[in-house]
Amino acid sequence: MLGYFPVPYNDELLYSCIARYAQHTGQENNQKAVIRDVFTTQTAVAIPDLPSHLNNLVQNLSSIWSTNVNELIGKHTLAPIYLPFLSKSQADKVCHSMASEAGGNIHTRTGISASSVKQPDFFRYCPKCAKEQLSELGEMYWPRIHQLPGLEYCVRHSCALEISSVNFHPREKHFFHSASLECGARSGSNAVINSQDRKLYSMYAELLEKPYLEGLGPNRWMLFYQNLANELGFIKKSRVQHRDIYYYLQQKWNGSSFEKYLPGSADDNWLVNLFRKHRKSFHPLRHLMVLSVLVPKNSISEVLHSVRRLPVAPQTSVVCSISTKASKQVIEIHRRLWCELLLKFPLLGVKGLRTLSEGGPLYAWLYRNDYKWLMNNRPKNESTSKPRYHVDYSAWDDRNIVGLEGTLESLKSQTERPRLTRTFFIKTLTRANSIEKHLNDLPLTRQWLALHSELVEDYQLLRLKSAYQKTIEQNLEVKRWRLLRLANIRKELITPRIEQEIQYLEHQGK
Incomplete structure (x- = not known):
């Protein structure tokens, strides 16, 4: 158990408390030892907003600080701004993950990972608040209110928040950065804050001051x-x-x-x-x-x-039905009227009959009162199939060849060009997506692509020649390493043909 831990300040992140512990005990450069001291494990990670392993921390602090997991979550993390807007099961799972050693899914469960409202990239601070902290407390700390998504100012001082050099989710996952060591001495710039901004700020602050941990x-x-x-x-x-x-x-x-x-x-x-x-x-x-x-x-x-006060789940409505079964005589009358309508309009389907002034109400009545008979005595489904558009694949094939030849002619003499792959050629044609799907119906196009698609080795040889030409133009010595760098060819991709070409170019450049 820990024999010392700094008393948390008002609205201070738990992350900040641990950073001050590291500084007070002289372990700023031995953060893994800090992790072991505080959490009694080496698997905990320095997460500023929604940390885990809180059960371990509470047990480890029991002799010097009588606290509990809910108090830590409510007063020293950013969880209170997320939990009320989640479902009860989601909120419970988030709190359970923060208490346990399995905290890898917390940001996914709260929706932070998928949200387009991003967290700040770096820790932020108010220069005037930092100056007051240093004057009154002798040190600085990271307040929660300055790290909230979207807030860019301190309402208390009408001051824009300054961005520190500390990543909000540090790359060193075991490192706790102290505000005293990271916050620079700045005067701070004034911020224009209207009444609407202040109202939103007050709601944000109230979520932190009066934590509501229920979803x-x-x-x-x-x-x-x-x-x-x-x-x-x-x-x-x-x-x-x-x-x-x-x-x-x-x-x-x-x-x-x-x-x-x-x-x-x-x-x-x-x-x-x-x-x-x-x-x-x-x-x-x-x-x-x-x-x-x-x-x-x-x-x-x-x-x-x-x-x-509103219901948790949708209320199921109970439908009280009253029997409205029609008599046989009335049903027979409607059946006869429907049959007469079928004889009168033999070419119309169900939709066509329902568009008629007398057909719509009659169909609706039979549907509600004599469904089975209606289904057995309706016109056959109208054929909705239309003649397919005929594609002249031969003419399409010929147009593709003309386009491909033109593309090849304009590019083959160029040294600074992309590799001439099958996909590249297809994308230069109109209706490229359709060509990809119908290559089996376009034999000339398929054959042309197979003959003219450029191999990786051929393209590398072209780049080598281009690299050689640049070297000569710049009056540089032709060296193997220079050719490979300019041609952007990795050593593991050098084939016998490439090696032979390199040796030839080196000899020619002497």
């Missing part, structure tokens, strides 16, 4: 957004007016740093899917961009409380 599920969020659209008048004739919502959000986010996260058009996109049946989870930033505009007076805690 609310797709059905609840779907119902919430549909109810919200109805309350705000974005539903007409039971249809959500997606374009109106898009243009409203576009107006609100115009000129903001978050504008780039809006869809490029009002057509099918994540914003449309947000107000439809949820078949996947959406990035927290997208939820907050919509919520901060449509419910600006509500806090995110109030929103989550409203969502939680």
